[in-house]
Every structure is written in structure tokens, then in C-alpha cells.
Amino acid sequence: MEFIIDKPKVRQGYSYVLKTSWLQDAVAARKLITSIRLVYRSPHTEQTEWTLVTGEYWFPNQRVHYPRFYIEVEAVPVSLKPQIQTMVQTAVIPQLIDWMDQQEKLENNSTVLKENFRAVFKDESLVIS
Numbered sequence: 001m002e003f004i005i006d007k008p009k010v011r012q013g014y015s016y017v018l019k020t021s022w023l024q025d026a027v028a029a030r031k032l033i034t035s036i037r038l039v040y041r042s043p044h045t046e047q048t049e050w051t052l053v054t055g056e057y058w059f060p061n062q063r064v065h066y067p068r069f070y071i072e073v074e075a076v077p078v079s080l081k082p083q084i085q086t087m088v089q090t091a092v093i094p095q096l097i098d099w100m101d102q103q104e105k106l107e108n109n110s111t112v113l114k115e116n117f118r119a120v121f122k123d124e125s126l127v128i129s
Contacts, residue, residue, distance in 0.1 A: 001027075002035040002068075011042040014075035017052060017085045018093075023071070026097045034104050035068040042075045048122070050076050052084065053092055055117035057103040069100060076121070087126045092119045095128050 005020055020038065027036065034057075043050075056070045076084055099117045106113050120127045 001033050003027075004035070004037045005040075006038070007040040008042070010040070010075045013078055014042055015078050015081045016040055016073060016075050017081055017088045018073045022089065022093055023096075026093050027100070030097050030101055032097070032100055032104060034100070035066060036071060037068060038071045038073070040073045040075070050074065050080070050084070050121040051118065052076070052088060052121055052126075053096060053117070053119045055096060055099065057100075057113070057115050067103075069103070071096075080121070084121055087121070088119075091126055092128065095119070 003024060007016070007020065010016055018040075023036075023038065051072075051074050053074075054072045058064075058068050058070060060066055096117055096119070099114065103113065103115075118129050120129075
């Protein structure tokens with residue numbers, strides 16, 4: 001399994017709520033084998049809804065002959081970090097790993113496949129879809 005990480009410096013006043021090692025440890029514990037591209041992003045504007053983590057499952061294609069996960073993590077204002085970081089550790093990572101595990105177990109032509117994962121912080125609550 002390949003783990004590619006793109007983590008630029010976060011803009012002032014913001015912080016990433018996911019430590020790479022948390023995801024790496026969870027992936028290793030579940031023994032996932034699909035390659036992962038992990039991309040960290042800083043928002044360009046103030047928001048009222050924070051998309052914390054998104055995940056996509058990409059099928060093999062003509063250019064890349066193996067399946068892979070594309071995971072994005074967005075920075076949040078430093079003032080929200082303690083509250084959101086706890087949610088990421090206790091709810092987002094376990095559900096993300098469950099979703100990834102389900103994707104690995106399905107056939108590429110499965111109609112049950114759920115290609116996307118999304119965790120959003122809105123109105124002081126976490127919404128995972």
C-alpha cells in the first residue's frame with residue numbers, strides 16, 4: 001500500500017484537525033491495502049460550514065491500473081480546533097476507516113459501492129455522509 005501525503009503550510013489563524021499518524025495507524029490496524037493520497041487544504045474564505053474530511057474511491061483506469069483512495073482534509077479556525085479535533089478522533093476516523101474497508105471488499109462493478117465519504121461541521125454538530 002502506498003501512502004502519498006501533500007501537506008502544505010496552513011494559513012495563519014487555521015489549523016489541521018487530523019494528524020497524519022492517526023490515519024496511518026487506523027489504516028494499519030484495519031490492514032487496508034489500497035493506495036491512499038492524503039491532501040491537506042486551507043480554506044480561502046471564512047465559512048459557516050466546515051468540510052473536515054472528504055474521501056473518494058477511484059477505480060483502476062487506463063492511466064492508473066490499481067484502485068486508490070483520495071482523502072482531503074481541510075483546516076479550520078484555531079478557535080474551533082479542540083472541539084473538532086475530538087470529533088475527528090472519535091467519530092470521523094472510525095467511520096472513514098469503515099467506509100474504506102467496505103470499498104475494498106466490494107467488486108469494482110458492484111452496485112452497492114458508495115464512492116464518496118464526507119464529514120462536515122455545521123451548526124455546532126458533525127454530519128457524516
